[in-house]
Amino acid sequence: GASGFTLGHLPQSWERASIGGYAATRSAGQASSGFGRIDDMIESVTLATPIGTWSAGRVPASAAGPNLMQLALGSEGAFGIITEITLRVRRLAIARRYEGAIAPCFEAGIDACRELAQLGLTSAVIRLADEAETVATLSMSGPVGVKRKIFDRYLAARGVGQGALLIIGWEEHSEAILTARRDAAWAVLKKFGVVALGKGVGATWEHGRFSGPYLRDTLLDSGYLVETFETATSWAELPNLHDVVRREALAALEDPEHTPYVMSHISHVYETGASLYFTVIDSGGADSIKRWVAAKAAISSALHPAGGTITHHHAIGREHAPWLGAEIGPVGMGLLRAIKSELDPTGIMNPGVLIPVAE
Amino acid sequence: GASGFTLGHLPQSWERASIGGYAATRSAGQASSGFGRIDDMIESVTLATPIGTWSAGRVPASAAGPNLMQLALGSEGAFGIITEITLRVRRLAIARRYEGAIAPCFEAGIDACRELAQLGLTSAVIRLADEAETVATLSMSGPVGVKRKIFDRYLAARGVGQGALLIIGWEEHSEAILTARRDAAWAVLKKFGVVALGKGVGATWEHGRFSGPYLRDTLLDSGYLVETFETATSWAELPNLHDVVRREALAALEDPEHTPYVMSHISHVYETGASLYFTVIDSGGADSIKRWVAAKAAISSALHPAGGTITHHHAIGREHAPWLGAEIGPVGMGLLRAIKSELDPTGIMNPGVLIPVAE
Numbered sequence: 001g002a003s004g005f006t007l008g009h010l011p012q013s014w015e016r017a018s019i020g021g022y023a024a025t026r027s028a029g030q031a032s033s034g035f036g037r038i039d040d041m042i043e044s045v046t047l048a049t050p051i052g053t054w055s056a057g058r059v060p061a062s063a064a065g066p067n068l069m070q071l072a073l074g075s076e077g078a079f080g081i082i083t084e085i086t087l088r089v090r091r092l093a094i095a096r097r098y099e100g101a102i103a104p105c106f107e108a109g110i111d112a113c114r115e116l117a118q119l120g121l122t123s124a125v126i127r128l129a130d131e132a133e134t135v136a137t138l139s140m141s142g143p144v145g146v147k148r149k150i151f152d153r154y155l156a157a158r159g160v161g162q163g164a165l166l167i168i169g170w171e172e173h174s175e176a177i178l179t180a181r182r183d184a185a186w187a188v189l190k191k192f193g194v195v196a197l198g199k200g201v202g203a204t205w206e207h208g209r210f211s212g213p214y215l216r217d218t219l220l221d222s223g224y225l226v227e228t229f230e231t232a233t234s235w236a237e238l239p240n241l242h243d244v245v246r247r248e249a250l251a252a253l254e255d256p257e258h259t260p261y262v263m264s265h266i267s268h269v270y271e272t273g274a275s276l277y278f279t280v281i282d283s284g285g286a287d288s289i290k291r292w293v294a295a296k297a298a299i300s301s302a303l304h305p306a307g308g309t310i311t312h313h314h315a316i317g318r319e320h321a322p323w324l325g326a327e328i329g330p331v332g333m334g335l336l337r338a339i340k341s342e343l344d345p346t347g348i349m350n351p352g353v354l355i356p357v358a359e
Numbered sequence: 360g361a362s363g364f365t366l367g368h369l370p371q372s373w374e375r376a377s378i379g380g381y382a383a384t385r386s387a388g389q390a391s392s393g394f395g396r397i398d399d400m401i402e403s404v405t406l407a408t409p410i411g412t413w414s415a416g417r418v419p420a421s422a423a424g425p426n427l428m429q430l431a432l433g434s435e436g437a438f439g440i441i442t443e444i445t446l447r448v449r450r451l452a453i454a455r456r457y458e459g460a461i462a463p464c465f466e467a468g469i470d471a472c473r474e475l476a477q478l479g480l481t482s483a484v485i486r487l488a489d490e491a492e493t494v495a496t497l498s499m500s501g502p503v504g505v506k507r508k509i510f511d512r513y514l515a516a517r518g519v520g521q522g523a524l525l526i527i528g529w530e531e532h533s534e535a536i537l538t539a540r541r542d543a544a545w546a547v548l549k550k551f552g553v554v555a556l557g558k559g560v561g562a563t564w565e566h567g568r569f570s571g572p573y574l575r576d577t578l579l580d581s582g583y584l585v586e587t588f589e590t591a592t593s594w595a596e597l598p599n600l601h602d603v604v605r606r607e608a609l610a611a612l613e614d615p616e617h618t619p620y621v622m623s624h625i626s627h628v629y630e631t632g633a634s635l636y637f638t639v640i641d642s643g644g645a646d647s648i649k650r651w652v653a654a655k656a657a658i659s660s661a662l663h664p665a666g667g668t669i670t671h672h673h674a675i676g677r678e679h680a681p682w683l684g685a686e687i688g689p690v691g692m693g694l695l696r697a698i699k700s701e702l703d704p705t706g707i708m709n710p711g712v713l714i715p716v717a718e
Contacts, residue, residue, distance in 0.1 A: 026422035037420060043593075043631055054690035059591045060632035061396060062668040063385035063433060064683055065675050065713050066698075068691050070429035074422060088631050091477065118450065119532045173478045173543055180539035184532055232418045234402075272402055272447050273419035309421040316424050324423055331413035332427050334701055339425075342697035343690070354424050 005089040008035030008124070011313075012212050020082040025315035026074040030209060033117075033269050034124025034171060037313070038073075041088045045072045049080030049343040057086070071339060076315055077350035079343045093171035095178040098125070100201020102155060102163040104193040106130040107239050109164040110266070110274075112192035114235040117269045121185040125169030126269050127205075130242065133263035133279070134165040158195045166194060167205045225253075225260075225284040227292055229299060230312050232268070232275040237307035242276055248302045249280055252295035258282045268312065275312040316354060324354070364448040367394030367483070370672075371571050379441040384674035385433040389568060392476075392628050393483025393530060396672070397432075400447045404431045408439030408702040416445070430698060435674055436709035438702045452530035454537040457484070459560020461514060461522040463552040465489040466598050468523040469625070469633075471551035473594040476628045480544040484528030485628050486564075489601065492622035492638070493524040517554040525553060526564045584612075584619075584643040586651055588658060589671050591627070591634040596666035601635055603665045604658060608639055611654035617641045627671065634671040656681075675713060683713070 010029040011017060017027070022038040023045060029035070044057030056069035072079065103109030109128045116122055129137055143151045155163060168185070172178040186196070219226045233241045246262050253260035260282040268275040280295070300323045303310055310316070310323040325333050333355075340347070340355045351357050369388040370376060376386070381397040382404060388394070403416030415428035431438065462468030468487045475481055488496055502510045514522060527544070531537040545555070578585045592600045605621050612619035619641040627634040639654070659682045662669055669675070669682040684692050692714075699706070699714045710716050 026426075028420070028422070039420075039426070049690065051693070052690055055688060056691060059593065059666070059668045059671075060629035061387070061398075061591055061627070061634070061671060062686075063387070063670045063672045063674045064668055064679070064686050065435070065695065066431070066433045067385075067398070067429040068687060068694055070426040071694065072425070074425045076424070090479075090630070120449075121532065173480065174539070176539040177536075177543055180533070180535040184536055232420055234418065268420070270419035271449070275420070307418070309418045309423055311422045312418075312420060313422045315422045320423070327421075327423050328427060329414060331408065331411055331702070332415065334410070335427055335430065335698060336424065338697045338701035339694060342693055 004092050006092050007041060007087060007089050008032075009038055009041060010209075012209075019085055019087070023073055023082055023085055024076050026313065028268055028275070028313035030127075030267070031124045031169065031171070033122050033126045034169075035090065037268075039070075042069070042073065043086040043088060044084075045069055045082060045086075046084035047072055047075075047080035048083050050346065050348060051343055053083075054080065054343070055084075074315065076317065076353050078340060078354040080349060093124070093173065095172045095175045096170065097178060097182065097199065098167070098169040098202030098206050099199050100197035100205070101166040101168060101189060101194050102134070102197055103128070103166055103195075104161075104163055106164040106242070108192050109166055109194070110235070110238055112166075112189050112194050113266060113269050113274065115188050115192070116185055117235075117271050117274075119184070119188065121181060121188065122269055123168045123181075123185070124171040125167060127167040127265055127267055129165040129265040130246075130263060131162050131164060132261065133265050134163060136261070136263055137165055155195065158193075163195075165197075165201075167202060169202065169206070219281065223284045223288075225258075225282045225288040225292060226280070227296070228277065228279050229296065230267075230275060230277040230314055231303050231308035231310070232273060232312035233307045233309070234273040238266075238274060238276070241303075241306045241308045244302055244306045245276070245278060245299060245308070248299050249278065249295060252298040253280065253282055253291060257285065258291075276308070277312075318352065321353070321356065363451050365451050366400060366446060366448050367391075368397055368400060369568075371568075378444055378446070382432055382441055382444055383435050385672065387627055387634070387672035389486075389626070390483045390528065390530070392481050392485045393528075394449065396627075398429075401428070401432065402445040402447060403443075404428055404441060404445075405443035406431055406434075406439035407442050409705065409707060410702055412442075413439065413702070414443075433674065435676065435712050437699060437713040439708060452483070452532065454531045454534045455529065456537060456541065456558065457526070457528040457561030457565050458558050459556035459564070460525040460527060460548060460553050461493070461556055462487070462525055462554075463520075463522055465523040465601070467551050468525055468553070469594070469597055471525075471548050471553050472625060472628050472633065474547050474551070475544055476594075476630050476633075478543070478547065480540060480547065481628055482527045482540075482544070483530040484526060486526040486624055486626055488524040488624040489605075489622060490521050490523060491605075491620065492624050493522060495620070495622055496524055514554065517552075522554075524556075524560075526561060528561065528565070578640065582643045582647075584617075584641045584647040584651060585639070586655070587636065587638050588655065589626075589634055589636040589673055590662050590667035590669070591632060591671035592666045592668070593632040597625075597633055597635070600662075600665045600667045603661055604635070604637060604667070607658050607661045608637065608654060611657040612639065612641055612650060616644065617650075635667070636671075677711065680712070680715065 028037045046055045249262045264278040266274045267277045304326045387396045405414045608621045623637040625633045626636045663685045
């Protein structure tokens with residue numbers, strides 16, 4: 001900040017999170033398309049384990065055997081307590097530009113984001129809402145009244161009906177680089193029918209970027225059922241994963257008394273794939289928790305067969321534990337047990353997390 | 360290549376190496392400053408282990424516990440045989456420009472490379488030779504005769520004496536991006552007194568980029584002692600590590616009959632540090648192997664105390680095994696033993712590699 005540096009790690013949880021917690025859960029932030037996940041920012045880490053102090057990492061890169069630091073990241077307290085972390089910081093960007101855009105549909109937006117990521121044209125922030133989240137976002141913070149009619153006519157003239165909202169946040173070293181990269185990106189976006197909405201939409205997103213959890217809490221307090229979950233997969237599998245999960249969530253929550261609303265967005269793009277972040281809302285009621293637990297189980301079971309991970313940045317904890325085995329396989333689970341036995345032979349560190357406690 | 364894609368992995372060993380070998384040794388290539396190490400290119404890997412098939416990785420990113428795939432990379436055959444790898448490829452660059460430059464001295468060049476890396480201005484290839492390697496490179500492939508005199512006068516007029524040779528290889532998505540990034544990079548380079556040498560020097564380097572091992576073999580056949588070794592450390596520790604290692608190598612090989620020549624270059628830059636690749640040459644003789652074994656031991660023992668890794672991209676194997684423990688510590692060695700016991704309980708996979716065989 002004031003010293004001209006930034007970690008660039010901006011999860012919505014930042015007001016209540018700790019650096020050690022980020023590392024123990026492999027956290028990702030809103031700008032991780034440009035700055036990387038916390039995994040990418042950690043140079044070295046020290047843990048207090050039951051068998052002694054363990055330090056891993058140190059130099060920027062090494063070929064000295066397996067990268068053991070990657071066992072500490074995502075260890076969720078099961079191997080020891082993280083006591084020290086060395087982090088990479090970056091200089092604050094000189095040129096910034098946050099802007100909005102709209103793709104003709106979610107799939108066209110996915111194709112455009114894929115092309116940007118694979119051409120090295122990813123911006124610090126890149127978020128693509130599906131049609132349902134686009135409707136919700138624009139109805140909460142978009143234009144209203146006459147402005148809305150002009151907005152709709154503007155889009156219709158460009159062949160976009162409801163479309164998929166895209167937020168692009170550039171943070172570059174110079175205005176010249178920003179212009180060159182942005183021009184190249186827009187040449188790509190236009191090929192996929194994406195229409196510019198200007199800086200106002202970007203500013204609106206920036207203004208509200210950390211308010212999601214507060215809105216959720218307000219809705220929960222009012223008796224609504226509101227929950228989120230997230231996953232990631234390859235670009236090729238992304239459209240199908242989106243459809244499967246959406247269908248699963250709707251089917252699990254729909255009943256004569258409830259009309260659930262399921263919306264999602266891509267929050268992190270990689271060259272080879274992207275994450276999907278889902279929000280589920282319905283009118284709730286006395287049995288909300290029971291209904292959600294059943295829905296969460298149905299959704300979680302649908303992820304791996306459709307090519308998705310059980311979690312892109314929310315970690316395993318207790319909620320995702322039953323699905324870890326399907327993802328990393330019996331050999332992977334055996335490795336976690338072996339590592340746990342080595343570092344925590346009496347099983348006192350966060351028992352039951354990552355490695356099931358023997359019955 | 361012909362299909363418009365490249366892996367971007369170009370180690371000098373490519374004529375004799377395999378993809379599985381790259382993964383098992385955490386290989387880096389000449390363009391890994393821009394394309395990443397092999398570690399960065401692997402999406403998933405499958406190993407045949409003595410306890411069964413083990414697959415790790417798959418989605419572009421996950422927070423489902425520790426990243427177990429990082430145990431397969433760099434496993435050097437000690438845990439199983441790599442049977443399948445999914446790799447990321449990239450589209451071939453549209454705009455390319457390889458150029459040479461010269462820094463007033465190695466330390467100024469280090470400062471310039473550090474600034475480029477930390478401002479996000481790294482090119483696909485970036486190599487900085489120290490003064491000794493600059494002399495050797497220019498005497499082998501630089502200008503001669505009258506041209507040489509003009510060349511020296513050109514540098515002297517710009518305040519550069521011997522200097523440190525810098526090779527910068529741009530590979531970008533568009534000419535506009537290349538120009539913008541290159542302009543920003545040169546604004547930085549000029550601040551550190553770096554002088555442009557033009558595209559000819561870049562082309563000369565490209566022409567000879569894979570010939571190093573052949574030159575080495577020719578020299579070995581002629582009775583010379585020629586060997587290479589490499590390390591990496593943080594930017595802050597790099598100048599001292601360079602001096603310590605150079606001094607150690609010279610002291611270990613110098614005697615009344617031998618005047619060793621020790622030269623090095625930075626071959627891979629990261630935001631937080633860089634690698635150092637050393638070449639040692641002397642006139643050799645009957646006891647060359649004995650002298651080198653002693654020198655290699657002295658050099659290897661000097662690396663860790665000076666902040667260097669025992670290897671940045673040559674792996675551990677049998678030669679570096681005695682120094683692995685100093686780098687990863689007793690807890691790290693215990694983890695390797697525990698993982699080995701889990702995957703290879705009877706110790707049949709590449710015995711003695713990574714984990715010492717009990718006496």
